[in-house]
Amino acid sequence: MTELNFPGARRSNMYVETEERPKVLPVATEAFEEPADPFTEPAEHAPSVTDRGAGKGAGAARSAMATQQTAAVKADADEDAEPIVPAKEGFAGFLNQLFGGVFKLAPSSKELDARELAAAQGRFEDLIRQSTWTRAVGLLVANKKGTAGKTPLSILLGGVLAAIRGGSVAILETSDDKGQLAYRAEGDPQLGMGELVASISKVRTQSQLRGYTVTQTSFASVIGSTPKWRPPLTRENVLDVASIVDEHFTIRVMDTGNQYSSGPFGAAVDVADVLVIPTMLAQDAVSEALELLEFLEHQGADAARLARTAIVVMMSDGRPEFKPSKLKKQFMDKGIAEDHIYSVPYDAHVAERGALTLEKLAPATRQALTAIAAGVVAQTNQNVFEKDQNR
The missing domain is CATH 1.20.5 (Single alpha-helices involved in coiled-coils or other helix-helix interfaces)
Structure with a gap:
């Protein structure tokens, strides 16, 4: 099997920079099938x-x-090649064990696949766990299209990062009006974004800040909205919350709204280091994502960097879908590198549209999210270095 090119991270000034993005092997489980759609081409x-x-x-x-x-x-x-370890699984593995390794039967292709997948996942986790920065970093999850997967991906991406790093990840609702972040997260918040904004001048310590969060089983901390109505957020609200969160958390994941010209969205862009664009396999969602890229290209150097280095995540919710290759090509034509475009298979737990828990995800979904998280961290390392050097 082709050896993955996964260079070791080079440390400098308390951060990690990678020379290349990690390459991803196919997961060992079945990927999502593209359902037939009488209005679109059959998927290849x-x-x-x-x-x-x-x-x-x-x-x-x-x-x-x-x-x-x-x-x-x-x-x-x-x-000079490293010898393949004899089979440990299946009938060949059984025979090797039965006869004390006399035959040293080779592993099946299935076992080799599983070994390489496990090795790749281990390397992804190492990158995620070992990357460090001299300041908090911000991830912007955005797509103008509603139901494009922003909130689920914010929770799942932040959850994977927190689970691997041992916490210190905050997931924030930065939409103008109350969103669905708290609803899709675990727990029932007694205090949330509205209350935090109203009391921001009194929040000084991590203990005080955590009173407005709900800790997930992944160890991520979610700041959403309670069932009560809250006033629309302003640009200053988002900047103030981001500032206090950055004092006590290492990674800030921002679940955004749908209005690019709003103050809260502009503030989220200003404090972001990497852009993550979720999209369903539908033309309307992709078109809105492409519009976002064009918008950011005209908002200054830092925003343009977000657009140029964006991570695209194509998701499936089980509805009729367009051919992924055609949608993918549209992003590539816009300048998004092919290795910045990921796929997440259909997952029944996500499609339920209820509270999301990492342990309830299918293995293929968890593996895909780990690969995405590693790609996001690799890009964060690069963007933070460039951004801070320019300043």
């Missing part, structure tokens, strides 16, 4: 190694990996 299956995350076609992915395994077998013939 493409090897998920090029689509990142969970991939789009299990059959094509297996074909691609078979080619990789053939190359790996040839590499093993080289005297």
